[in-house]
Amino acid sequence: MRSPKDFFAPLAVGAPDPVREIPALPSRMIHFFDPGNEKMAAKVPDLAKKVDVLLGNLEDAVRADRKEAARAGLVSIAKANDFGATQLWTRVNSLDSPWVLDDLTTLVTEIGDKLDVIMVPKVEGAQDIHYVDRLLAQLEARAGLRRPLLVHAILETASGVANVEEIAGASPRMQGISLGPADLAASRRMKTTRVGGGHPGYLVRTDPVGEDLHEGRTTYQQDLWHYTVARMVDACVMHGILPYYGPFGDIRDVVACEDQFRNAFLLGCVGTWSLHPVQIDIAKRVFSPDPKDVAWARRVIAAMGDGTGAVMIDGKMQDDASFKQCRVVAELADALAERDPELKEAYDEATKEVQQ
């Protein structure tokens, strides 16, 4: 284990200094595309205006015989475009694959100055992050990069979940963690065949009402991912990094997708993945606080002054703790409003209505 004193020293001579704080940039949706797929790649410049993060995916969902095309596609897309405030991320192949070394070497060398975050799949423990950390420092030094690349881990193995706290704190490069429900389900031997979302068999049932055990008993479907998401959120917050939901594979079921995203938002996640253009607006709607909640939060903050003591607003007690919750909502709204003029108008309009 590294000494905390050494944590902010570069891991290679000439590599940039590690960051001391992870920037809380808007990242409501991480939009996945296959850079080797010409149809998808053609849509990227337009999509860049709509999404917070564009991610060139090199791992699963890219066929083995298209891995090199995807890598080369990402290099040319990054070189040909300036995405402005939209971040550019990549997901490299897993650390046990034959492609990852070339992914990291090529991408850092060719477009290290354009990339913000490298997503590493199937992370099992801190040792995986340490490997990537050192290698990135060596490549950054060789490429003469001035800004360190950040690392995002996907939580998609049982050992990854068991070690999530040490993964979150393994390097100052750690930017965040996403849930990978499909690989995680396989790793845990869960008996599901879906990419995220619920399952009708995972339920609770009300007590029997009479002799007939089948009669009049309501069932409620439960959230298969509650434990993992909640644990991931705590691990991330403990280490000052950002938690994200992940993929929702039933592209047609936009209703359940929105529910899954909202559960994650309410539990503390800052964003999710969009796998198809139709999921972009869902993520934007869910991960931008509701204007009514923003107006309420601003009203509580104004009424609470320095944030101490207790006041009553519309019959509800407010104190230091509810003031802090309101600040979370209001600060997120302010950050998003800076990037999105439509949201700014909606938030200001709702705030004015409350003040009248």
Ligand SMILES: CC(C)(COP(=O)(O)OP(=O)(O)OC[C@H]1O[C@@H](n2cnc3c(N)ncnc32)[C@H](O)[C@@H]1OP(=O)(O)O)[C@@H](O)C(=O)NCCC(=O)NCCSC(=O)C[C@](C)(O)C(=O)O
């Ligand atoms: C689902 C698929 C096959 C349906 O693709 P489609 O072509 O059948 O859909 P469509 O509705 O017909 O598409 C309409 C148009 O949108 C385009 N399009 C479609 N998707 C995108 C996109 N993402 N970005 C940009 N453009 C896109 C598509 O090319 C088409 O263009 P056209 O009108 O010119 O013909 C397709 O959307 C896709 O491949 N999406 C990305 C899938 C992906 O990245 N999967 C990996 C992440 S999930 C994962 O790995 C799991 C995890 C974490 O590891 C774990 O839980 O373990």
Ligand SMILES: [Mg+2]
């Ligand atoms: Mg996976």
